[in-house]
Amino acid sequence: MTALTSPAAPGPKQKPVKTRRLSIFRLFIAIVVTAAVVFGGVIGARSWWSSATTPEVNPWFAGYVDVTATPTFSFETPKSDAGKNVLLSFIVAKAGENCTPSWGSAYTMDEAAKSLDLDRRIARLQQQGGEPIVSFGGLLNDELSTSCTDETELQAAYQSVIDRYDLSTIDLDIEAGNLADVEAGTRRAEVIASLQESQEAAGKNLAVWLTLPVAPTGLTESGTDAVAAFLDAGVDLAGVNVMTMDYGASRTEGQSMLNASTSALEQTHRQLGVLYSRAKIDLTSDTLWSKIGATPMIGQNDVEDEVFTLDDAKGFNKFVVAHGLGRMSMWSLNRDITCGSNYADTRRVSDSCSGVIQGDTRFADLLAVKMKGSPEAASTVTTTNEALAPVVADDPEKSPYQIWSSDGTYLLGTKVVWHGNVYSAKWWTRGDLPDNPVLESFDTPWDLVGPVLPGETPVPVATVPPGTYPEWDGASTYPEGSRVIEGQYAFEAKWWNQGDSPAAASTDPDNSPWVRLTDVQIEEVIAGQPAPAQTSPTQTPAG
Numbered sequence: 001m002t003a004l005t006s007p008a009a010p011g012p013k014q015k016p017v018k019t020r021r022l023s024i025f026r027l028f029i030a031i032v033v034t035a036a037v038v039f040g041g042v043i044g045a046r047s048w049w050s051s052a053t054t055p056e057v058n059p060w061f062a063g064y065v066d067v068t069a070t071p072t073f074s075f076e077t078p079k080s081d082a083g084k085n086v087l088l089s090f091i092v093a094k095a096g097e098n099c100t101p102s103w104g105s106a107y108t109m110d111e112a113a114k115s116l117d118l119d120r121r122i123a124r125l126q127q128q129g130g131e132p133i134v135s136f137g138g139l140l141n142d143e144l145s146t147s148c149t150d151e152t153e154l155q156a157a158y159q160s161v162i163d164r165y166d167l168s169t170i171d172l173d174i175e176a177g178n179l180a181d182v183e184a185g186t187r188r189a190e191v192i193a194s195l196q197e198s199q200e201a202a203g204k205n206l207a208v209w210l211t212l213p214v215a216p217t218g219l220t221e222s223g224t225d226a227v228a229a230f231l232d233a234g235v236d237l238a239g240v241n242v243m244t245m246d247y248g249a250s251r252t253e254g255q256s257m258l259n260a261s262t263s264a265l266e267q268t269h270r271q272l273g274v275l276y277s278r279a280k281i282d283l284t285s286d287t288l289w290s291k292i293g294a295t296p297m298i299g300q301n302d303v304e305d306e307v308f309t310l311d312d313a314k315g316f317n318k319f320v321v322a323h324g325l326g327r328m329s330m331w332s333l334n335r336d337i338t339c340g341s342n343y344a345d346t347r348r349v350s351d352s353c354s355g356v357i358q359g360d361t362r363f364a365d366l367l368a369v370k371m372k373g374s375p376e377a378a379s380t381v382t383t384t385n386e387a388l389a390p391v392v393a394d395d396p397e398k399s400p401y402q403i404w405s406s407d408g409t410y411l412l413g414t415k416v417v418w419h420g421n422v423y424s425a426k427w428w429t430r431g432d433l434p435d436n437p438v439l440e441s442f443d444t445p446w447d448l449v450g451p452v453l454p455g456e457t458p459v460p461v462a463t464v465p466p467g468t469y470p471e472w473d474g475a476s477t478y479p480e481g482s483r484v485i486e487g488q489y490a491f492e493a494k495w496w497n498q499g500d501s502p503a504a505a506s507t508d509p510d511n512s513p514w515v516r517l518t519d520v521q522i523e524e525v526i527a528g529q530p531a532p533a534q535t536s537p538t539q540t541p542a543g
Helices: 024-040 042-052 109-115 118-127 151-165 176-180 182-201 221-233 257-278 285-290 310-323 363-367 519-526
Strands: 063-066 086-094 097-103 132-137 169-173 207-215 237-244 292-296 415-418 421-425 446-451 476-478 483-486 489-493 514-516
Touching: 086 169, 097 109, 097 151, 109 118, 109 151, 118 132, 118 151, 132 151, 151 169, 151 182, 176 182, 176 221, 182 221, 207 221, 207 257, 207 292, 221 237, 221 257, 237 257, 257 285, 257 292, 257 310, 285 292, 292 310, 310 363, 489 519
Parallel strands: 063 086, 086 132, 132 169, 169 207, 207 237, 237 292
Antiparallel strands: 086 097, 415 421, 421 446, 483 489, 489 514
């Protein structure tokens, strides 16, 4: 995220997974689940398990505040209850003093106390029941770990900020050059892990949120690398907060900001499941959702044709609440107001207004609905290995589509069932597991459609009787109109060809000489109706 205007400047190591005491309630859950599996069967226990192990989530809302922006935003006197918790932005390295924390590279903490009265304003916020969170990094300056290469000094710099503002939660907004710097990323992860340990030894909690850019397809490769580095170093991440904004070319034509943002969250959820699994930490789907935060840029985004509207905010909040995300934020509280009449071009982003007509409505109030938790209370939660639901045994009699098989050949659009879910093929595939844990969605030929629903039965599939057409042979030539079988599908030649596999018709239908027979055509064959004149293929002599 960008602080849009500021005054001029005057070898990872694995940490053991934390464990909790087993409460009486958790013991009861374990006993009952065991009984459910033994007496009720694997599939019957699955749906019960999903509700019984849902974590208690107390999601919180906090809007970002650009501390150094002008005019100064009075976060200490929030306009509504939604503004009582704030993410103060951004602590970065002071220009020319690589290990000295500063606000926007313009003010040291002492200078901010004097020039911005920041300490007193934070104290007033706390008197009124609000909580400050400090965000490190941002788009425009060096995050401390990028410029400060001495790990002892770096840890001391972070610690000084935590102590100064009495923080239970910190936010690391890592983007642009800070995210691309791999050495800085490793250093950051190692130091934050050590910092978290020292806070724990002192009897204090330190929740760490990692804020990263996102596309509708999920986190970038640099983003997943950053999460992996933190997990490898042993950081107990409170969660990953994704910046659902400024999608640019990654947003497909006609895709709404709401749809792009919910897609980004769904893909991030999938990616976190893979990352935690690789770190040998088992988490349920519900817990993974609780480890995700969302931060839209309200109103006009930096990309001109991207506008996050009040209706988008309402829809986004409903999605976030329904899925049990742990956090909602926004960029920024400074901007949560209609632009004045003197601000002529609302397509140009302002740091003090949203660029859309809001009337008396505030984005913060819409996004904060049912997000009433406390960041400080959430900071007491630790990550533990969880018992995952048993793998579903697929039943052909209760599955709407065929059960996936490693020997099967699946064309574009083919639907299969695997482990209780329905998947659709994005292109021709054979031997690719539908639930293969890949970080990037383009690395799998399958799209998850959704679960098999109770009461479903197999969808009738028209198949050509065995022997109706010859099996396709790469050595034969096929005149126009020839029909063949490959795998479980029937094809018809659009023109003379040799050596062109019919399977390619799925991925490149325009250039393939083959077209797959439709269900109607197959049903006509089964009914005994005349088919097109069949021309026998010609076997090409060897040599």
